Every structure is written in structure tokens, then in C-alpha cells.
Amino acid sequence: MTAGPSHPPLAAPSPWVARFxxxxxxxxxxxxxxxxxxxxxxxxxxxxxxxxxxxxxxTALAALGAVAGxxxxxxxxxxxxxxxxxxxxxxxxxxxxxxRPRFERMCDLVADGGVLLxxxxxxxxxxFGKPSNPAFLLKPGELIERTAGEFSLVAFExxxxxxxxxxxxxxxxxxxxxxxxxxxxxxxxxx
Numbered sequence: 306m307t308a309g310p311s312h313p314p315l316a317a318p319s320p321w322v323a324r325f326x327x328x329x330x331x332x333x334x335x336x337x338x339x340x341x342x343x344x345x346x347x348x349x350x351x352x353x354x355x356x357x358x359x360x361x362x363x364t365a366l367a368a369l370g371a372v373a374g375x376x377x378x379x380x381x382x383x384x385x386x387x388x389x390x391x392x393x394x395x396x397x398x399x400x401x402x403x404x405r406p407r408f409e410r411m412c413d414l415v416a417d418g419g420v421l422l423x424x425x426x427x428x429x430x431x432x433f434g435k436p437s438n439p440a441f442l443l444k445p446g447e448l449i450e451r452t453a454g455e456f457s458l459v460a461f462e463x464x465x466x467x468x469x470x471x472x473x474x475x476x477x478x479x480x481x482x483x484x485x486x487x488x489x490x491x492x493x494x495x496x
Contacts, residue, residue: 318348319400321424325478328420333395339402343369350374396420403441415481429473448477
């Protein structure tokens with residue numbers, strides 16, 4: 306699901322991604338998976354991370370072409386050939402996207418000690434609009450199930466959010482392997 310009429314480009318990073326971004330190794334390469342308009346690619350690049358932004362939308366990728374620190378890969382992540390070799394990333398960021406048949410391959414791109422930051426729609430979102438197709442909606446606890454054994458869970462949330470528009474989401478921050486990350490401070494200053 307790339308940015309389009311139903312998903313306008315967002316300038317600010319997801320608060321979930323921003324909250325756990327400090328877990329990504331300094332200067333580590335970040336993969337913005339199904340990047341859409343590239344809000345996370347731009348944000349991580351501005352923080353000094355080399356970023357690879359991948360999407361099938363050539364127009365969205367063209368707009369990222371001039372962003373320092375961002376390289377782009379145009380690929381159909383659902384039907385096309387897999388665009389990645391054995392490359393590993395310090396972080397893989399996936400938001401507002403789900404394609405189960407390649408979820409495991411996406412997770413395999415996270416390096417040992419690297420971070421998976423995922424946030425997408427889940428069952429219940431159909432009450433608020435698109436996506437409403439069950440193929441694009443996570444089941445309760447699905448991100449935990451899909452990362453169990455390979456990743457150490459740092460944080461997980463699921464439920465209804467009110468902004469930027471009402472939606473039902475599921476979010477995970479996990480580290481590949483048995484490494485333990487330092488939790489960021491909450492907005493109120495507590496850990």
C-alpha cells in the first residue's frame with residue numbers, strides 16, 4: 306500500500322518509529338520497506354543513517370532521489386523478483402503495509418542485533434475505512450507470533466488509535482537475536 310489518494314504523504318515519522326529509533330546502531334543502514342512517500346527514509350537520513358527506500362511507486366521514489374543519504378530501489382514487493390541479496394540492515398521499518406507471503410523474507414533482512422520497527426493495520430480497522438480486506442489486516446497478536454524465536458520483543462501494542470485518523474493498529478519493536486535494548490524514555494520522562 307503506497308501513498309496515494311487514500312494515504313496522503315505524511316511528513317512526520319510515526320511516533321512509534323521515532324520512539325524506538327535510538328535502538329538503531331549509530332550510522333547503521335536502515336531499510337524503509339514499502340516506503341510510500343518516504344517519511345521514515347527522510348527522517349532516518351536526517352539523523353545520519355544511510356537509508357535504502359524500496360517501493361513499487363516510481364513517482365514516490367523519484368521524490369526521494371534528491372534526499373542526501375537515501376538510495377532507492379523500485380520493486381514490486383508482492384509479485385516481482387525479490388530485490389535483496391543476503392544484505393542485512395541495522396533496522397527494517399515497515400508501516401501501513403502488510404504482505405504475509407514475504408513477511409519472513411523481510412524479517413530476514415534485519416541483522417543480528419538489528420531492530421524491526423513495524424506498525425500496520427489489524428482486524429477491526431474495517432470499521433474506519435481502508436484497508437478493510439482481511440488479507441491486509443493483522444490478526445490479534447500476529448506480529449508477536451511472526452517474530453517469536455528469531456527476535457527479542459522490546460515493545461508491542463495493539464488497539465484503536467484516534468489520530469491522525471481513527472484506525473486499529475498493531476505495533477512491534479523487536480531486536481533480532483537475544484540482545485536487549487535500552488528502553489527509551491516515555492514522553493513524560495519516565496522509562
